[in-house]
Each structure stands twice: as structure tokens, then as C-alpha cells.
Amino acid sequence: MTEPETSLDPADDRGWDELRHLGHLMVDEMLEFLRTARERPVWRPVPAEVRKRLSGAAPRNPTPAAKVYEEFKRDVLPYPTGNIHPRFWGWVIGTGTPLAMLADMLASGMNPQVAEFDDSSAVVENQVIGWLVELLGLPAGTHGLLVSGGSMANLVGLAVARNARAGFDVRERGLQNGAGGEGAAPRLSVYASTETHSSVRKAVELLGLGHDALRAIPIAADYTIDVAALREQLAADKAAGWRPICIVGNAGTVNTGATDDLGALAALSREAGAWFHVDGAFGALAALVPALRPLVSGLEQADSLAFDLHKWLYMPYEVGCTLVRDQTAHRATFNVTPAYLASFDRGIAAGGFPFAERGVQLSRGFRALKVWMSFKTHGVDAFAQLIHQNVRQAHYLAGLVTKHPRLELLAPAPLNVVCFRFVVPRADDATLNALNKEILLRIQESGVAIPSQTMLNGKFAIRVAITNHRSRREDFDLLVRAVVETGTALRSD
Ligand SMILES: Cc1ncc(COP(=O)(O)O)c(C=O)c1O
Known part of the structure; x- marks a missing residue:
């Protein structure tokens, strides 16, 4: 007897309808996830129980797609890098867009x-x-x-x-x-x-x-x-x-x-x-x-x-x-x-x-x-406008830093990157390096914003690279407040 031939497509019209229904739900929920990105913390670590669930053996047997999608929503979706969020400015990481997400789906479909x-x-x-x-x-x-x-x-x-x-x-x-x-x-x-x-x-x-x-x-x-x-x-x-x-x-x-x-x-x-x-x-x-x-x-x-x-x-x-x-x-x-x-x-x-x-x-x-x-x-001009907006935001942030007596700009900010640190009177670089590292990590862990770091002339810099079309000026006000509050809480002198 010959083995029945199979494929990875749904087996019949009912199967196609179920998948279509699930696909619609995925699109709806993913768009909603992006629409509400600002309401969530920028980042949170993957909890231990989730890591455990994500470390099992290869699944040999099938699970209904709707159930796998539920697992995705429970274990994967809540713990992204965070670069879809308006206050992600670490390394140089772009935001993505809802339209391009849909385009990627079409590209995968055509394959x-x-x-x-x-x-x-x-x-x-x-x-x-x-x-x-x-x-x-x-x-x-x-x-x-x-x-x-x-x-x-x-x-x-x-x-x-x-x-x-x-x-x-x-x-x-x-x-x-x-x-x-x-x-x-x-x-x-x-x-x-x-x-x-x-x-x-x-x-x-x-x-x-x-x-x-x-x-x-x-x-x-x-x-x-x-x-x-x-x-x-x-x-x-x-x-x-x-x-x-x-x-x-x-x-x-x-x-x-x-x-x-x-x-x-x-x-x-x-x-x-x-x-x-x-x-x-x-x-x-x-x-x-x-x-x-x-x-x-x-x-x-x-x-x-x-x-x-x-x-x-x-x-x-x-x-x-x-x-x-x-x-x-x-x-x-x-x-x-x-x-x-x-x-x-x-x-x-x-x-x-x-x-x-x-x-x-x-x-x-x-x-x-x-x-x-x-x-x-969107038209190319919309991208040009957003790039310009990011540069203006970097200049705005550099201005906030320069004006603040507890903050120091560590390098010129000609484009979209701003490097700065919290300062304490009479503290040496080693002390400020340790302090600013702690400030950075606390801010990341709080989920308020994700800047990253670099070293400039032996000085630890909190580094903000703005390639984010969702950021607004108020987001930079919030970051500055968070840095100053965290720094002040750690060192009140
Ligand atoms: C100046 C510069 N060159 C190269 C790269 C590497 O690019 P990718 O991470 O896309 O491989 C980066 C990444 O941040 C960069 O900032």
C-alpha cells in the first residue's frame, strides 16, 4: 500500500478557513500591539518560567496553530528587544513600521x-x-x-x-x-x-x-x-x-x-x-x-x-x-x-x-x-522628515543636557547620537563611570527607556541614538528626569 501524500497546507476548505480566521486575528492583534507600544515598559527580561518553557525538546507531534499562537502571545510577544517602543534609543536599532510588517508577510507569502x-x-x-x-x-x-x-x-x-x-x-x-x-x-x-x-x-x-x-x-x-x-x-x-x-x-x-x-x-x-x-x-x-x-x-x-x-x-x-x-x-x-x-x-x-x-x-x-x-x-519625503525630526530631537536632548547643572555632554552631537553623563561635584572619572553605569542599568531595568553606553576618553557615557520614528520631545524630557532622579538618589552630594 502506498503512503498517503501530505503537504503543509491546510487539508481542506475548512482548514483554510480556520487558518484565514487565525491570520486575521494575528494581523489585528499585532497592529494593536504596535498601536499600544507606548503603554508598555520599553523592555523587561524573559522570566525564568518562560525560559524554561522555551527550552524543551523538538516537538515531534502537531499542535493546533491557534494553540501555538496562544503560546506565542504568552511566552514570546511580551518580551521583545523593545525597539518598537518610542523610548528605545540603544545601540543603533530601528523601530520598524506597521506597513512594512504587512509587506514582509506578503513577501513571505510570495516567497x-x-x-x-x-x-x-x-x-x-x-x-x-x-x-x-x-x-x-x-x-x-x-x-x-x-x-x-x-x-x-x-x-x-x-x-x-x-x-x-x-x-x-x-x-x-x-x-x-x-x-x-x-x-x-x-x-x-x-x-x-x-x-x-x-x-x-x-x-x-x-x-x-x-x-x-x-x-x-x-x-x-x-x-x-x-x-x-x-x-x-x-x-x-x-x-x-x-x-x-x-x-x-x-x-x-x-x-x-x-x-x-x-x-x-x-x-x-x-x-x-x-x-x-x-x-x-x-x-x-x-x-x-x-x-x-x-x-x-x-x-x-x-x-x-x-x-x-x-x-x-x-x-x-x-x-x-x-x-x-x-x-x-x-x-x-x-x-x-x-x-x-x-x-x-x-x-x-x-x-x-x-x-x-x-x-x-x-x-x-x-x-x-x-x-x-x-x-x-509614505513617500520618500516622509522618511526625510522623520530623519530630520530625529536630528532635531538629538539637538533638543543635547540642549537639555547642556542646560542641566548635573549633566555633562561628552561629545558633540552633530547628527542623532547624544552622549552624556550625570556628574557629582569633585568626583573623579572612576567614580562617575561606576555611577553612570548604575544609572544606565537602573533605567533600563525600570523599563522607562533604553539608552545604551559607550566609553569616550575614559568616560562612561550614557548614549542615546535616535533612529525611532515614534519618539516625541516629551520622551527626552522623561529620560533626563529619570537620569537626574536616579543619579540624585544614588548620590545626594
Ligand atoms: C556605523 C555602523 N556600521 C556598521 C554597523 C553594523 O550594522 P548591522 O548591525 O546592521 O550589521 C553598525 C551597527 O550599529 C553601525 O552603527
């Missing part, structure tokens, strides 16, 4: 594989990339790829940089045979300020260049790269036989939102024969706002630009982007076409966009749909 096929998802991604090129002011002909986030975007950009500027065929010979060693090609070096995000270091290491090939250039008082120091390091390295292959500029550093002098870096890159990569994870998006564009000018000269749409375009995770000016160099880094991936002039593999030849992934999801639907629905 295309956006590698290189002639289907609508590829055409949509191509259009989204074209929009981003236009909005960020890169030259027509620049192309790119949607990726998982800024880290992957940096890896892709730096991979192209390495292969394009190594001076030998990295793909054929590999770094072991190409660079280093007696009589071999020079060692390859990459330049970036000490404020550069850790993902650049990760990329340099993953690309086989080694951490010592990443020359950490000191910064000026405003946390931007010291261009004179970079020039000196380039000259010294060249004299010592290194080949500078890439300069990395920051458009919005993770710590303070500083932007390097990108025009100067572009000129130095040209002079040195190096690739110019810009990590604009969030800062690049300031280019959407005419009034902020001068802050990131020079960005448009990048050979490759990495940025995130899940940060300052408020898209739900995950979506980042790499744009590369030289299509040939981009493709030459990643294209591999075995027989099973060959395309013909007809059929499904004809006429698509070869996204698989622009990055690491072969199988890729339909990240572009949420961006496409969001840009169309």
Missing part, C-alpha cells in the same frame, strides 16, 4: 528566491536599488545589492575593494600566494579611524588581510578621522612596502554620529590609488534631507557605500545595502557560474538581475518589498 530569476521580485529589488542610488546622489550606473545589514554591506564593499586594488588576482592566487612572503606582491593595508565600527574589522579579518593590516588612524577632537595622521600613515606604509588598497570613511560613527571629511578621504584615496569605501550605516541616510546633506557631503564620491535600511529608514529587520560604483569590479568579485546556474536567452533564468553575482548569498529573500511598499505608501 521568491531573489538570486537571478526573471521574476517580479528581482525587478522590484532593482528598482529599489535605483531609488537608493538616486536618493543618495551616487552616479547613475552605480548598482548594488540588498543584504542582511551593515556588517554584510561592509563585507561586500571591502571584498570588492580588496579584489579590485590588490594588484594581483586574489581569486585565482589567494592571499597566501599573492601578498606577503619573499618576492611576492606587497602586503595590503586598509585605513580607518579608531572610531570605525567593529564590523569593518571583522570584514578585514574575514577577507584574510589580518587585523594588523587595518591601520587605526587617530581622531581629532570632534571624533572624525585626523586626515593629516592618515596621510602620514599612508606615506610610512608605502615606504615600508605596503600597498594601501582601501580607505574607509565614516558617515555617522556608531559612538557619536561624527562624519569624517569624506571629500578629503576621497581625494586621498585617489592619490593613493586606493578604493574609497564609506560606512554610512545610519549616517548616509542624512543625505535624504537637503538641510543635512552637507554633513555627509563627499559620500557620493564613494567607490562603495554600505548602509542600513533597518536603522534610519525604520524598516523591520533585516535589510541593509551595498552600492558599488564599478559594476565590473563588483561582479568580478563574486561571479561564479557553474553549469547548474547558467542562464539562457529564454526561460526563467533569462533576463533577471544576477544578484547572486553581487554578494555572498545565493539564496536571498524578498527584502525589497517592504522598502518598495513603504517608499510608495
Whole structure:
């Protein structure tokens, strides 16, 4: 007797109706969850009994979807990271939007594989990339790829940089045979300020260049790269036989939102024969706002630009982007076409966009749909307005800090990041560091707000990075009150 054939679809019309009903409920309840985000604490830890329930063995047998959904509502939904909340400003984490959530559902339903096929998802991604090129002011002909986030975007950009500027065929010979060693090609070096995000270091290491090939250039008082120091390091390295292959500029550093002098870096890159990569994870998006564009000018000269749409375009995770000016160099880094991936002039593999030849992934999801639907629905100007609003909020918060006798601004706040601390007369840095750490943790644990932290010149900073379209001015008033009250309760002197 043959086994009956099954599938994961509902078994009959009744099953489809039940699932449809459940789906409607999920949409209703999730929208309500987002509508009421402000009414809940920003964050709370996962309780021990929930952790226990979430640690069982793999479920071999079925459970009705409605019951699993109830479990989700009991054990999963109440304990999110909290970045959907108006007072989440930790690290650089975007908020998401209700519309983009629905778009993600549609993308999952269509479930295309956006590698290189002639289907609508590829055409949509191509259009989204074209929009981003236009909005960020890169030259027509620049192309790119949607990726998982800024880290992957940096890896892709730096991979192209390495292969394009190594001076030998990295793909054929590999770094072991190409660079280093007696009589071999020079060692390859990459330049970036000490404020550069850790993902650049990760990329340099993953690309086989080694951490010592990443020359950490000191910064000026405003946390931007010291261009004179970079020039000196380039000259010294060249004299010592290194080949500078890439300069990395920051458009919005993770710590303070500083932007390097990108025009100067572009000129130095040209002079040195190096690739110019810009990590604009969030800062690049300031280019959407005419009034902020001068802050990131020079960005448009990048050979490759990495940025995130899940940060300052408020898209739900995950979506980042790499744009590369030289299509040939981009493709030459990643294209591999075995027989099973060959395309013909007809059929499904004809006429698509070869996204698989622009990055690491072969199988890729339909990240572009949420961006496409969001840009169309809200209009790009709405995003520009929100980015500007976040910058104004950062300036407002910096103003509150500066005015308050118990608060100290620890770095300039040119963009959307504000670093500050609570101060006590005559206390040294070690005391203030411990105190501010305790203030930060108490505020996080209270669920009132989620800022995060960094260290600036040996000082522990409470750090607020605003990539949140739900925040209002009053939220920053509340944060300042909470910091001052908590600090005062801990130290009344
Ligand atoms: C400046 C900068 N670059 C790169 C990244 C890495 O991006 P992702 O977390 O999307 O991988 C971040 C993340 O905060 C960042 O702020």
C-alpha cells in the first residue's frame, strides 16, 4: 500500500478557513500591539518560567496553530528587544513600521528566491536599488545589492575593494600566494579611524588581510578621522612596502554620529590609488534631507557605500545595502557560474538581475518589498522628515543636557547620537563611570527607556541614538528626569 501524500497546507476548505480566521486575528492583534507600544515598559527580561518553557525538546507531534499562537502571545510577544517602543534609543536599532510588517508577510507569502530569476521580485529589488542610488546622489550606473545589514554591506564593499586594488588576482592566487612572503606582491593595508565600527574589522579579518593590516588612524577632537595622521600613515606604509588598497570613511560613527571629511578621504584615496569605501550605516541616510546633506557631503564620491535600511529608514529587520560604483569590479568579485546556474536567452533564468553575482548569498529573500511598499505608501519625503525630526530631537536632548547643572555632554552631537553623563561635584572619572553605569542599568531595568553606553576618553557615557520614528520631545524630557532622579538618589552630594 502506498503512503498517503501530505503537504503543509491546510487539508481542506475548512482548514483554510480556520487558518484565514487565525491570520486575521494575528494581523489585528499585532497592529494593536504596535498601536499600544507606548503603554508598555520599553523592555523587561524573559522570566525564568518562560525560559524554561522555551527550552524543551523538538516537538515531534502537531499542535493546533491557534494553540501555538496562544503560546506565542504568552511566552514570546511580551518580551521583545523593545525597539518598537518610542523610548528605545540603544545601540543603533530601528523601530520598524506597521506597513512594512504587512509587506514582509506578503513577501513571505510570495516567497521568491531573489538570486537571478526573471521574476517580479528581482525587478522590484532593482528598482529599489535605483531609488537608493538616486536618493543618495551616487552616479547613475552605480548598482548594488540588498543584504542582511551593515556588517554584510561592509563585507561586500571591502571584498570588492580588496579584489579590485590588490594588484594581483586574489581569486585565482589567494592571499597566501599573492601578498606577503619573499618576492611576492606587497602586503595590503586598509585605513580607518579608531572610531570605525567593529564590523569593518571583522570584514578585514574575514577577507584574510589580518587585523594588523587595518591601520587605526587617530581622531581629532570632534571624533572624525585626523586626515593629516592618515596621510602620514599612508606615506610610512608605502615606504615600508605596503600597498594601501582601501580607505574607509565614516558617515555617522556608531559612538557619536561624527562624519569624517569624506571629500578629503576621497581625494586621498585617489592619490593613493586606493578604493574609497564609506560606512554610512545610519549616517548616509542624512543625505535624504537637503538641510543635512552637507554633513555627509563627499559620500557620493564613494567607490562603495554600505548602509542600513533597518536603522534610519525604520524598516523591520533585516535589510541593509551595498552600492558599488564599478559594476565590473563588483561582479568580478563574486561571479561564479557553474553549469547548474547558467542562464539562457529564454526561460526563467533569462533576463533577471544576477544578484547572486553581487554578494555572498545565493539564496536571498524578498527584502525589497517592504522598502518598495513603504517608499510608495509614505513617500520618500516622509522618511526625510522623520530623519530630520530625529536630528532635531538629538539637538533638543543635547540642549537639555547642556542646560542641566548635573549633566555633562561628552561629545558633540552633530547628527542623532547624544552622549552624556550625570556628574557629582569633585568626583573623579572612576567614580562617575561606576555611577553612570548604575544609572544606565537602573533605567533600563525600570523599563522607562533604553539608552545604551559607550566609553569616550575614559568616560562612561550614557548614549542615546535616535533612529525611532515614534519618539516625541516629551520622551527626552522623561529620560533626563529619570537620569537626574536616579543619579540624585544614588548620590545626594
Ligand atoms: C556605523 C555602523 N556600521 C556598521 C554597523 C553594523 O550594522 P548591522 O548591525 O546592521 O550589521 C553598525 C551597527 O550599529 C553601525 O552603527
